[in-house]
Amino acid sequence: DSGVTQTPKHLITATGQRVTLRCSPRSGDLSVYWYQQSLDQGLQFLIQYYNGEERAKGNILERFSAQQFPDLHSELNLSSLELGDSALYFCASSSQGSTEAFFGQGTRLTVV
Amino acid sequence: AQSVAQPEDQVNVAEGNPLTVKCTYSVSGNPYLFWYVQYPNRGLQFLLKYITGDNLVKGSYGFEAEFNKSQTSFHLKKPSALVSDSALYFCAVRGGGGSQGNLIFGKGTKLSVKP
Numbered sequence: 034d035s036g037v038t039q040t041p042k043h044l045i046t047a048t049g050q051r052v053t054l055r056c057s058p059r060s061g062d063l064s065v066y067w068y069q070q071s072l073d074q075g076l077q078f079l080i081q082y083y084n085g086e087e088r089a090k091g092n093i094l095e096r097f098s099a100q101q102f103p104d105l106h107s108e109l110n111l112s113s114l115e116l117g118d119s120a121l122y123f124c125a126s127s128s129q130g131s132t133e134a135f136f137g138q139g140t141r142l143t144v145v
Numbered sequence: 146a147q148s149v150a151q152p153e154d155q156v157n158v159a160e161g162n163p164l165t166v167k168c169t170y171s172v173s174g175n176p177y178l179f180w181y182v183q184y185p186n187r188g189l190q191f192l193l194k195y196i197t198g199d200n201l202v203k204g205s206y207g208f209e210a211e212f213n214k215s216q217t218s219f220h221l222k223k224p225s226a227l228v229s230d231s232a233l234y235f236c237a238v239r240g241g242g243g244s245q246g247n248l249i250f251g252k253g254t255k256l257s258v259k260p
Contacts, residue, residue: 035188066247076189076235076250089240089247123188132177132196132239134248136188 036060037137039124045143051112054140058105058126064088065107066127066134067099071120082107114144147172147238151251158226158258166221166254168236177239178219179248180210184232192234195219206230226258 036059046052058065067079069092078091082101093099096114101107111118121141125134148171158164170176177196181189193204200212210221221234233255237248 035190037188075252078240078247078249081247091247125189133179133191133194135191136181138186138188 035135035137037124037126037135039122039137039140041140042138043141043143045145046114048114048116048144050114050144051110052114052142054109054111054122054124054142056107056109056124056126056137058107058124059128059135062126062128062135063105064127064129064134065101065105066125067093067107067109068123068125068136069120070123070139074120076123079109111142116144118142119144147240147249149178149236149238149249149251151234151236151254153254154252155255155257158256160228160258160260161225164223164226164230164256164258166234166236166256168219168221168251170217170219170236170238172238176212176219178210178212179237179239180204180208180219180221181235181237181250182232183235183253189235192221226256228258228260231256231258 038057040055063084066081070076079093081089099109121139123139125136127134150169179194180192195212203209233253235253236251240247
């Protein structure tokens with residue numbers, strides 16, 4: 034168990050809908066990262082937050098957004114969903130000064 | 146831009162034999178390199194990292210990796226494979242510039258260990 038918790042584990046929704054994925058980082062970790070894993074794109078970095086502020090952006094679509102709350106949990110919001118958004122979404126966290134990140138078990142999103 | 150390549154989609158090994166999963170990298174500056182493993186329906190688990198120091202890095206579950214600067218490689222190795230090592234293995238490099246925290250992953254190599 035990495036200590037990173039993601040909910041829900043599975044999510045099935047229709048095209049055009051909006052969903053929210055939740056991540057609780059390891060205790061004390063200030064950085065949260067979101068990744069998308071799909072068969073065609075592999076594992077791609079989406080966005081990073083550090084202590085409530087956006088730190089870095091990767092290949093994140095404009096329809097997607099994230100935030101990190103004062104208690105350090107993070108949410109990834111996906112809107113106007115398309116079939117191609119079906120993927121496994123991972124959250125990871127790391128502590129200040131640490132070089133490695135620890136991953137949650139992911140949320141599997143299926144858009145039908 | 147930072148990148149990693151895993152040239153093999155799949156590696157097949159007999160139990161008890163040594164295994165190698167290959168990774169090459171391209172970075173500007175000093176590389177921060179990582180190996181992660183993903184078991185079915187599980188998240189990624191950290192195996193080991195190279196930041197600086199000895200070129201042979203030891204990690205979890207008996208895995209080790211050899212950093213070779215001249216060949217820009219960071220191959221994952223294990224002297225004696227177990228059936229339970231069967232999983233998807235990812236090599237990663239830490240992003241540079243303003244994105245130093247995020248990881249850039251290779252496409253993954255599926256390791257299959259047969260009894």
